[in-house]
Amino acid sequence: xxxxxxxxxxxxxxxxxxxxxxxxxxxxxxxxxxxxxxxxxxxxxxxxxxxxxxxxxxxxxxxxxxxxxxxxxxxxxxxxxxxxxxxxxxxxxxxxxxxxxxxxxxxxxxxxxxxxxxxxxxxxxxxxxxxxxxxxxxxxxxxxxxxxxxxxxxxxxxxxxxxxxxxxxxxxxxxxxxxxxxxxxxxxxxxxxxxxxxxxxxxxxxxxxxxxxxxxxxxxxxxxxxxxxxxxxxxxxxxxxxxxxxxxxxxxxxxxxxxxxxxxxxxxxxxxxxxxxxxxxxxxxxxxxxxxxxxxxxxxxxxxxxxxxxxxxxxxxxxxxxxxxxxxxxxxxxxxxxxxxxxxxxxxxxxxxxxxxxxxxxxxxxxxxxxxxxxxxxxxxxxxxxxxxxxxxxxxxxxxxxxxxxxxxxxxxxxxxxxxxxxxxxxxxxxxxxxxxxxxxxxxxxxxxxxxxxxxxxxxxxxxxxxxxxxxxxxxxxxxxxxxxxxxxxxxxxxxxxxxxxxxxxxxxxxxxxxxxxxxxxxxxxxxxxxxxxxxxxxxxxxxxxxxxxxxxxxxxxxxxxxxxxxxxxxxxxxxxxxxxxxxxxxxxxxxxxxxxxxxxxxx
Amino acid sequence: xxxxxxxxxxxxxxxxxxxxxxxxxxxxxxxxxxxxxxxxxxxxxxxxxxxxxxxxxxxxxxxxxxxxxxxxxxxxxxxxxxxxxxxxxxxxxxxxxxxxxxxxxxxxxxxxxxxxxxxxxxxxxxxxxxxxxxxxxxxxxxxxxxxxxxxxxxxxxxxxxxxxxxxxxxxxxxxxxxxxxxxxxxxxxxxxxxxxxxxxxxxxxxxxxxxxxxxxxxxxxxxxxxxxxxxxxxxxxxxxxxxxxxxxxxxxxx
Amino acid sequence: xxxxxxxxxxxxxxxxxxxxxxxxxxxxxxxxxxxxxxxxxxxxxxxxxxxxxxxxxxxxxxxxxxxxxxxxxxxxxxxxxxxxxxxxxxxxxxxxxxxxxxxxxxxxxxxxxx
Numbered sequence: 001x002x003x004x005x006x007x008x009x010x011x012x013x014x015x016x017x018x019x020x021x022x023x024x025x026x027x028x029x030x031x032x033x034x035x036x037x038x039x040x041x042x043x044x045x046x047x048x049x050x051x052x053x054x055x056x057x058x059x060x061x062x063x064x065x066x067x068x069x070x071x072x073x074x075x076x077x078x079x080x081x082x083x084x085x086x087x088x089x090x091x092x093x094x095x096x097x098x099x100x101x102x103x104x105x106x107x108x109x110x111x112x113x114x115x116x117x118x119x120x121x122x123x124x125x126x127x128x129x130x131x132x133x134x135x136x137x138x139x140x141x142x143x144x145x146x147x148x149x150x151x152x153x154x155x156x157x158x159x160x161x162x163x164x165x166x167x168x169x170x171x172x173x174x175x176x177x178x179x180x181x182x183x184x185x186x187x188x189x190x191x192x193x194x195x196x197x198x199x200x201x202x203x204x205x206x207x208x209x210x211x212x213x214x215x216x217x218x219x220x221x222x223x224x225x226x227x228x229x230x231x232x233x234x235x236x237x238x239x240x241x242x243x244x245x246x247x248x249x250x251x252x253x254x255x256x257x258x259x260x261x262x263x264x265x266x267x268x269x270x271x272x273x274x275x276x277x278x279x280x281x282x283x284x285x286x287x288x289x290x291x292x293x294x295x296x297x298x299x300x301x302x303x304x305x306x307x308x309x310x311x312x313x314x315x316x317x318x319x320x321x322x323x324x325x326x327x328x329x330x331x332x333x334x335x336x337x338x339x340x341x342x343x344x345x346x347x348x349x350x351x352x353x354x355x356x357x358x359x360x361x362x363x364x365x366x367x368x369x370x371x372x373x374x375x376x377x378x379x380x381x382x383x384x385x386x387x388x389x390x391x392x393x394x395x396x397x398x399x400x401x402x403x404x405x406x407x408x409x410x411x412x413x414x415x416x417x418x419x420x421x422x423x424x425x426x427x428x429x430x431x432x433x434x435x436x437x438x439x440x441x442x443x444x445x446x447x448x449x450x451x452x453x454x455x456x457x458x459x460x461x462x463x464x465x466x467x468x469x470x471x472x473x474x475x476x477x478x479x480x481x482x483x484x485x486x487x488x489x490x491x492x493x494x495x496x497x498x499x500x501x502x503x504x505x506x507x508x509x510x511x512x513x514x515x516x517x518x519x520x521x522x523x524x525x526x527x528x529x530x531x532x533x534x535x536x537x538x539x540x541x542x543x544x545x546x547x548x549x550x551x552x553x554x555x556x557x558x559x560x561x562x563x564x565x566x567x568x569x570x571x572x573x574x575x576x577x578x579x580x581x582x583x584x585x586x587x588x589x590x591x592x593x594x595x596x597x598x599x600x601x602x603x604x
Numbered sequence: 605x606x607x608x609x610x611x612x613x614x615x616x617x618x619x620x621x622x623x624x625x626x627x628x629x630x631x632x633x634x635x636x637x638x639x640x641x642x643x644x645x646x647x648x649x650x651x652x653x654x655x656x657x658x659x660x661x662x663x664x665x666x667x668x669x670x671x672x673x674x675x676x677x678x679x680x681x682x683x684x685x686x687x688x689x690x691x692x693x694x695x696x697x698x699x700x701x702x703x704x705x706x707x708x709x710x711x712x713x714x715x716x717x718x719x720x721x722x723x724x725x726x727x728x729x730x731x732x733x734x735x736x737x738x739x740x741x742x743x744x745x746x747x748x749x750x751x752x753x754x755x756x757x758x759x760x761x762x763x764x765x766x767x768x769x770x771x772x773x774x775x776x777x778x779x780x781x782x783x784x785x786x787x788x789x790x791x792x793x794x795x796x797x798x799x800x801x802x803x804x805x806x807x808x809x810x811x812x813x814x815x816x817x818x819x820x821x822x823x824x825x826x827x828x829x830x831x832x833x834x835x836x837x838x839x840x841x842x843x844x845x846x847x848x849x850x851x852x853x854x855x856x857x858x
Numbered sequence: 859x860x861x862x863x864x865x866x867x868x869x870x871x872x873x874x875x876x877x878x879x880x881x882x883x884x885x886x887x888x889x890x891x892x893x894x895x896x897x898x899x900x901x902x903x904x905x906x907x908x909x910x911x912x913x914x915x916x917x918x919x920x921x922x923x924x925x926x927x928x929x930x931x932x933x934x935x936x937x938x939x940x941x942x943x944x945x946x947x948x949x950x951x952x953x954x955x956x957x958x959x960x961x962x963x964x965x966x967x968x969x970x971x972x
Contacts, residue, residue: 021784189641211629
C-alpha cells in the first residue's frame with residue numbers, strides 16, 4: 001500500500017496550484033467545494049495509511065531511489081502509526097476548518113483556500129517523511145503558509161504585528177535547525193533519519209553531536225511554543241482568523257513536538273542512551289512552559305489569546321510526555337495531541353462564532369451576551385471540560401499515560417505541577433464561559449489585560465456549516481478517552497516509535513515487518529492515582545473559575561496582602577510578553593545560549 | 605536606558621556565550637577540505653551513468669532529491685500568494701491599484717539610446733537565461749537559476765523603457781496561470797509515475813543521451829516546469845512591489 | 859586556515875542575530891535575517907569542500923575525478939529559495955505596517971502585549 005503515501009501531500013498541493021490558476025474564472029463555491037474535497041480526500045488517505053501501519057511501517061522511496069548497501073540515496077516517506085495519525089489529524093483539522101470557513105470567510109479571496117491547502121499538504125509531508133532535510137523543507141512550507149494566513153486580515157494593524165513576530169522568530173528558529181542539519185551531515189554524510197541514526201550509533205556523543213542536538217531541538221521548540229521561545233504564539237493567535245487558529249493550535253504546534261520526538265528517537269537515542277540530562281532539561285522546560293502558560297491564560301480577556309496560552313500550557317505537557325524519553329509517556333503525548341487538537345479546534349470555532357454573532361472577542365465586553373446563543377455555550381463548556389482532564393473525558397487518557405511514564409522514570413514531582421497548570425488554564429476558560437454565557441461575575445476586572453478589538457466578519461453568514469464542524473470537533477475530541485483499543489494501539493505505536501534498530505533495519509535494509517500482535521479493542525480502567533488527579537483537576541479548575549469571577553468577595557485584608565506579594569512577579573511576567581520582536585529574538589538567543597551551555601557541560 | 609539599549613547590553617554577553625558554544629561545536633567538524641561523506645561521493649559517481657546528466661548538482665536537485673525541490677517550489681508559490689494577498693489587501697486604494705486602466709505615471713524613458721540598450725540587454729539576458737535553463741543538466745545552471753535570470757531580464761523592461769510598457773507585458777492574467785502550471789506540472793509528473801505503478805517522481809522516459817538538451821528523461825521536463833514557475837513567481841513579486849512604489853508616486857503627481 | 863571557514867560562518871551568524879535584536883527598522887531586520895541565512899550557506903559549502911576538488915560537473919571531465927560535494931550545493935540552493943521567499947513576505951508585511959501606522963520601527967508595533 002505504499003503507493004498511498006505521497007497522496008496526502010500531492011493532492012492538496014496539486015489542488016492548491018489548480019485553484020490558484022483558475023481563481024479568476026471559476027465560481028467561488030466550486031473552488032470552495034474543490035478545496036474541501038481535496039482536504040477530505042487527504043484525510044481519508046491518511047487514515048487508510050494509519051490503519052495500514054498496524055502491520056508494519058509503510059515505506060515509499062521517491063524516484064525509486066532505493067538504498068544501496070545500506071546507504072540511502074533518495075528521499076523516503078516512512079509512516080508509522082504515530083506519524084500517520086498526526087498526518088490524519090492535521091488533514092482532518094484542515095477539512096473541518098475549511099467546512100467552517102465555507103460561511104465564515106465569505107468575503108475572503110480564494111487565496112485563503114490555496115494557502116490552507118498548501119498548509120495541509122506541508123503538515124502531512126512533515127509527519128510522514130523519513131528524511132531530515134525533507135522535514136526542514138516541509139517545515140518551511142508550513143511556516144510560509146502560516147505567516148501569510150496569520151496576517152490574512154491585513155486591513156488592521158494587529159495582524160501585521162502578529163504575522164511579523166511569528167515570521168521573524170520562526171524563521172530564526174529554522175536557521176538554527178539548518179545549522180544543526182549541516183553539522184549532522186558533516187559528521188555522517190547522510191540526511192536520511194535512519195541512516196543518521198545508524199551512523200551516529202556506536203560512537204559516544206561528542207561536541208559536534210551535542211551542539212547539533214541543541215540547535216535542532218531549539219529550532220523545533222520555537223515552533224512548539226516552549227518557554228522561552230513561546231512569545232510569538234499568543235500574538236499570532238490573537239489576530240489570525242478563527243479557522244486558521246484551529247490549525248495553529250491543533251496541528252502546527254504539535255508538529256514541533258513530534259519533530260523533537262522523532263529526531264531524538266531515530267537519530268540521537270543511541271548516542272545519548274536515555275541520558276538523564278537530556279530528559280531533565282526537556283521535562284523541566286515543559287513544566288515551566290505549562291505553568292507560565294497557565295498564569296498568562298488566567299490574565300487574559302481576549303478569548304483567542306487566552307486559548308493560545310492554554311495551547312502553550314498543553315504544549316508544555318506534551319513536551320514533558322516526549323521529554324521523559326519513555327514509550328508510555330510518549331503514547332500519552334500522542335493521545336494528548338489528538339484530543340487537545342480536536343477540542344481546542346472546536347473552542348476556537350466557538351470563538352469565531354462569538355465574534356460573528358456578538359461582535360466582540362473580549363470577555364468583559366461580552367458579559368452576559370452569550371445568553372443569546374446557548375447551544376454554543378454548551379459547546380464551550382463541553383470543550384473546556386474536555387481540557388481539564390476529568391476521568392474518561394477528553395485529554396484524560398493522555399494525562400494518565402504521561403503520569404504513568406513519569407512514575408516509571410522516577411520524576412513524580414511533575415504530576416502535581418502539570419495538574420495545577422492544566423486546571424488553572426481550564427479554570428480561566430470556565431470563567432469565560434460563566435461570564436459570557438451565564439452573565440456571572442462583575443463587568444470589570446482590572447487584573448485582566450485589555451487588548452485591541454477585532455473586526456468581525458459579515459453578519460449574515462450561515463451558521464450550519466460552522467455548527468456542524470464545531471460539534472464534530474468537540475464530540476470526537478471528548479470521546480477519545482473512551483475509544484476502544486486506542487490506548488493499546490497508542491502504547492504499541494510508541495513502543496515501535498522508540499525502537500531505532502527496527503526502524504533502521506526496515507528502512508535501509510528492507511527487513512520484512514515482524515509479526516504484529518493483535519491488539520484488543522477495550523478501554524482500560526484508569527488507576528486510582530489517575531482518578532485522584534482527574535478529580536483534583538476538576539476541583540481546582542472550578543475553584544480557579546470561582547476565584548476569577550468572585551474574587552472581590554474575599555476579605556479585604558486577604559486580598560490586599562496577597563496583591564502586595566503576588567502583584568510584582570505577575571507584572572514582570574506580563575510585561576515580558578511585550579509584543580516586541582527584538583525582545584523575542586533576545587529570548588531566543590538567551591535560551592539557546594543557556595540550553596547549549598547546560599548541555600555542553602553536562603553531556604560532555 | 606531605552607528598551608533597545610537594554611536589549612543591546614544583554615545581547616552582547618549572551619551572544620558571547622552562544623558563540624562559545626557554537627564554535628565549540630563547529631570545532632568538531634571534519635577539517636576543512638577533508639570531507640569524506642558517502643552521499644556526495646555516490647552521487648558524483650553515479651549521476652552520469654544512471655541519469656546521463658553531467659551536472660551532478662542538477663541531478664541531485666531534480667532527481668535524487670527531487671521531492672525536496674517540489675516542496676521548495678511550493679514554498680515559492682505560497683510565498684508569492686502570500687505577498688499578493690498582503691499587498692493587495694493591505695492597500696487602501698486596492699480597487700484602483702488593481703485596475704490596469706489607472707493612469708500610470710508619465711515616466712517613459714525618453715532617451716533612445718537607453719531604450720535601445722535596454723531592449724538589447726533584455727534580449728541578451730533572456731537568451732542567457734534560457735540557455736541556463738536548457739543546458740542546466742549539462743553545465744552549471746538549472747531551472748531555478750535560469751528562472752530568476754529570466755525574470756530579472758524582464759525587469760530591465762521597467763528600468764530602461766518605462767512603467768506602462770512594463771505593465772502591458774507582464775499581465776497577471778498571463779503570469780498567474782504560468783505559475784500555477786509550473787507548480788502543478790511538477791506534481792503531475794510525479795503522479796504520472798505513481799499512476800503507472802512506480803514510486804512518485806520516478807523517471808518514466810528513458811535516461812536520454814548525456815550532454816544534450818534532453819538528457820535525464822523526465823528531469824528535463826521537471827527542469828522546465830520549475831523554470832516556468834520561478835520566472836512567473838519572481839515577475840509577480842517584482843510587479844507587486846513595484847506597484848506599491850509607483851502608484852503612490854503617481855498619486856502625488858511625481 | 860583549517861577552522862577559518864567555519865569560524866567565519868559562526869561569526870556571521872552571531873553578527874546577524876545581534877543586528878536583528880537591536881534593529882530599529884523592519885527592513886533592516888529582514889536583511890539581518892538574510893545575513894544569518896548567509897552564514898548557513900557559508901557553513902554548508904565549506905563543509906562540502908574537498909581539497910583539489912573540481913566542481914561536480916562531468917562534461918569533458920573524467921568520471922572519478924575528485925569533485926566537491928554536490929549535495930550541500932543542492933541544500934544551499936533550496937536554502938536560497940526559501941530565504942528569498944520568506945524575506946519577500948516579511949518585506950511585504952513591513953510595507954503594510956508602514957502604510958497602516960506610519961512607522962516601521964518594530965518597537966512601535968506592539969498593539970498586542972501582556
